[in-house]
Amino acid sequence: xxxxxxxxxxxxxxxxxxxxxxxxxxxxxxxxxxxxxxxxxxxxxxxxxxxxxxxxxxxxxxxxxxxxxxxxxxxxxxxxxxxxxxxxxxxxxxxxxxxxxxxxxxxxxxxxxxxxxxxxxxxxxxxxxxxxxxxxxxxxxxxxxxxxxxxxxxxxxxxxxxxxxxxxxxxxxxxxxxxxxxxxxxxxxxxxxxxxxxxxxxxxxxxxxxxxxxxxxxxxxxxxxxxxxxxxxxxxxxxxxxxxxxxxxxxxxxxxxxxxxxxxxxxxxxxxxxxxxxxxxxxxxxxxxxxxxxxxxxxxxxxxxxxxxxxxxxxxxxxxxxxxxxxxxxxxxxxxxxxxxxxxxxxxxxxxxxxxxxxxxxxxxxxxxxxxxxxxxxxxxxxxxxxxxxxxxxxxxxxxxxxxxxxxxxxxxxxxxxxxxxxxxxxxxxxxxxxxxxxxxxxxxxxxxxxxxxxxxxxxxxxxxxxxxxxxxxxxxxxxxxxxxxxxxxxxxxxxxxxxxxxxxxxxxxxxxxxxxxxxxxxxxxxxxxxxxxxxxxxxxxxxxxxxxxxxxx
Amino acid sequence: xxxxxxxxxxxxxxxxxxxxxxxxxxxxxxxxxxxxxxxxxxxxxxxxxxxxxxxxxxxxxxxxxxxxxxxxxxxxxxxxxxxxxxxxxxxxxxxxxxxxxxxxxxxxxxxxxxxxxxxxxxxxxxxxxxxxxxxxxxxxxxxxxxxxxxxxxxxxxxxxxxxxxxxxxxxxxxxxxxxxxxxxxxxxxxxxxxxxxxxxxxxxxxxxxxxxxxxxxxxxxxxxxxxxxxxxxxxxxxxxxxxxxxxxxxxxxxxxxx
Numbered sequence: 001x002x003x004x005x006x007x008x009x010x011x012x013x014x015x016x017x018x019x020x021x022x023x024x025x026x027x028x029x030x031x032x033x034x035x036x037x038x039x040x041x042x043x044x045x046x047x048x049x050x051x052x053x054x055x056x057x058x059x060x061x062x063x064x065x066x067x068x069x070x071x072x073x074x075x076x077x078x079x080x081x082x083x084x085x086x087x088x089x090x091x092x093x094x095x096x097x098x099x100x101x102x103x104x105x106x107x108x109x110x111x112x113x114x115x116x117x118x119x120x121x122x123x124x125x126x127x128x129x130x131x132x133x134x135x136x137x138x139x140x141x142x143x144x145x146x147x148x149x150x151x152x153x154x155x156x157x158x159x160x161x162x163x164x165x166x167x168x169x170x171x172x173x174x175x176x177x178x179x180x181x182x183x184x185x186x187x188x189x190x191x192x193x194x195x196x197x198x199x200x201x202x203x204x205x206x207x208x209x210x211x212x213x214x215x216x217x218x219x220x221x222x223x224x225x226x227x228x229x230x231x232x233x234x235x236x237x238x239x240x241x242x243x244x245x246x247x248x249x250x251x252x253x254x255x256x257x258x259x260x261x262x263x264x265x266x267x268x269x270x271x272x273x274x275x276x277x278x279x280x281x282x283x284x285x286x287x288x289x290x291x292x293x294x295x296x297x298x299x300x301x302x303x304x305x306x307x308x309x310x311x312x313x314x315x316x317x318x319x320x321x322x323x324x325x326x327x328x329x330x331x332x333x334x335x336x337x338x339x340x341x342x343x344x345x346x347x348x349x350x351x352x353x354x355x356x357x358x359x360x361x362x363x364x365x366x367x368x369x370x371x372x373x374x375x376x377x378x379x380x381x382x383x384x385x386x387x388x389x390x391x392x393x394x395x396x397x398x399x400x401x402x403x404x405x406x407x408x409x410x411x412x413x414x415x416x417x418x419x420x421x422x423x424x425x426x427x428x429x430x431x432x433x434x435x436x437x438x439x440x441x442x443x444x445x446x447x448x449x450x451x452x453x454x455x456x457x458x459x460x461x462x463x464x465x466x467x468x469x470x471x472x473x474x475x476x477x478x479x480x481x482x483x484x485x486x487x488x489x490x491x492x493x494x495x496x497x498x499x500x501x502x503x504x505x506x507x508x509x510x511x512x513x514x515x516x517x518x519x520x521x522x523x524x525x526x527x528x529x530x531x532x533x534x535x536x537x538x539x540x541x542x543x544x545x546x547x548x549x550x551x552x553x554x
Numbered sequence: 555x556x557x558x559x560x561x562x563x564x565x566x567x568x569x570x571x572x573x574x575x576x577x578x579x580x581x582x583x584x585x586x587x588x589x590x591x592x593x594x595x596x597x598x599x600x601x602x603x604x605x606x607x608x609x610x611x612x613x614x615x616x617x618x619x620x621x622x623x624x625x626x627x628x629x630x631x632x633x634x635x636x637x638x639x640x641x642x643x644x645x646x647x648x649x650x651x652x653x654x655x656x657x658x659x660x661x662x663x664x665x666x667x668x669x670x671x672x673x674x675x676x677x678x679x680x681x682x683x684x685x686x687x688x689x690x691x692x693x694x695x696x697x698x699x700x701x702x703x704x705x706x707x708x709x710x711x712x713x714x715x716x717x718x719x720x721x722x723x724x725x726x727x728x729x730x731x732x733x734x735x736x737x738x739x740x741x742x743x744x745x746x747x748x749x750x751x752x753x754x755x756x757x758x759x760x761x762x763x764x765x766x767x768x769x770x771x772x773x774x775x776x777x778x779x780x781x782x783x784x785x786x787x788x789x790x791x792x793x794x795x796x797x798x799x800x801x802x803x804x805x806x807x808x809x810x811x812x
Binding site: 110115116117118119120121123181185186188189190192193194219220221222223224226227228230231234237238239240241242247248249250253257525530 | 582583584586590593594595597598601602604605606608609610611612613615616619620623624701702703705735736738739742743746750
């Protein structure tokens, strides 16, 4: 790799962080807790989801430690059930769902459409408070003994057979759901009604498009999960309900309702990540995203198809062969828009002037890992293979390739990419490149062996396993350790950079988005005056003309 | 849109508001115009109602499946409901939707007295609905028809087993054990659905109370009707939910021979 880089920082001896910005405008705890500023709320969200990420991560570490040996020795089997359930609940509802939309999305959405704030700032703040309340309820659940239903609340296990804290966990997810609904609702209204003059739909950055698609899913899907959890909690409380066959209920009905949300939920988690990758790939190859319109519509297509594939989680649950056939076919359809994205990113790279700064490293890692995760999804969408592979580690590996290899990589790409905008300071480049590499290696070491374990038939959700699986499990646990270091590094050097990082200036990446045309960190109202969008998205020639004009006027 | 028209549009927007500092007091700082503020909050309310449709949709889906499975028991359960109170409540809610619509109209016409009158009428009708619902719930409690809290199969197997109750409801016929058990499913759904609806009514009435206080201070009659209008949308939505609940719960096979 050559030393080529597009980073252009202001002269460090004279550069200063602008005195007036959203971080310094007001001081004191209350100015944060009562803020309506989307950038401050995004910051609050960033701190809270990082907190939950490390709890979820610690639980993941415990799972991998237990699986180091075939015997069930580190913890009791019941404890293991609780640990993996809490890991799933926390990671899905408290990290993955809000990760990109509520932090990076919250921070960027108004700036990208050229507005001063989201349409509903108070609702935005309410969303964070709901998240915090839900988080406290989840920590309460964990501290009084946890829940061991898995993150899926499977009935009648959850309503009838267990003595763990299903009710508080269910209510916690219910509240977290409303936090996510309000974020989605706010985004849709903002994108429809708050675009600046000249900002047509097809001039929006692709990050906005993909968050728009994810918001549709949040708004339409999450309420169904909410009512389902209400019914689970009611059934557990009054001992009669619609899910438990002992009372005449239908456990399949629960599965239908739950996956009606929870399948689209994986697109809620991954779509905003796609948006980040589009921005990063374009910036670091100095090219407009290839097939902009196709990439924009592929997000919406994923959102729409996403609502018609849920029963592929239920192939072994006794749904009819005909619906299995139809849902299998529909599942294959989702591969089309996903592939459109990957191909278009690849074509964006083609003949681009590529540089390999940290966000780009994460993005390229994303493309590889997401492709593997997506392709194995096609295996699982085919009914025959799915019946063999579901309930094995193959599913665990597939899900983690998409969610950790896909979503988490794109989250970190986004955090590094917009860190200079957010804080006004650069992260240290060399060590962060090392972290990106560590994450990639650690990730593959952790989860690739699980594909093999799955095809060999190792079932998921057990604390013990036959000794012949040990070698691969040791690889996986070793990988998890490396991965853990990969995640610890950013938190250390990003915190360090808050004080010691180089001053970034307005546009260190020479990127074209509106958010880069304002100061870093931005003003509370984002722009000195509402911008007028007079060029297409990702128009690097426009940026060049703009800079030449500036030089000329100086 | 070409560059020049975009700029022209921006210039036009500026021309319409030559003094950007002079906004009506109710315009929030991050909106460019009052029109944008109204559009955005109104659109947000419609989206919120969409989430509510999905929320109740889960309940309705569960209801329809259970009703298909246990139709005879649902007929028996439904016949336990008091159709008179149900009809009265439907009428109360429809009238309240009318008074609410009149409230929005009064706010638009800037008639403070009328607004207060119609909001108060809506409030009273909302409370009347909850009052009637309480009477109905109380009747179910007395008859031991509340699943989980006060339920007895024998009140269906042999209604005469509790003579105190039976003398008030002499028409109740004994049911087979299987039917009695599935009637519990019906009543579970009845309480879940009407309870969720009543919760929305309680939230609505609380907001209405707040709005009446604000309306007395003249908050909605100076041209800023967004809040009243959006609340109206919510109120009509809750009304519509009841319009579906009433036939689904009360009117199952009322006249089997006709």
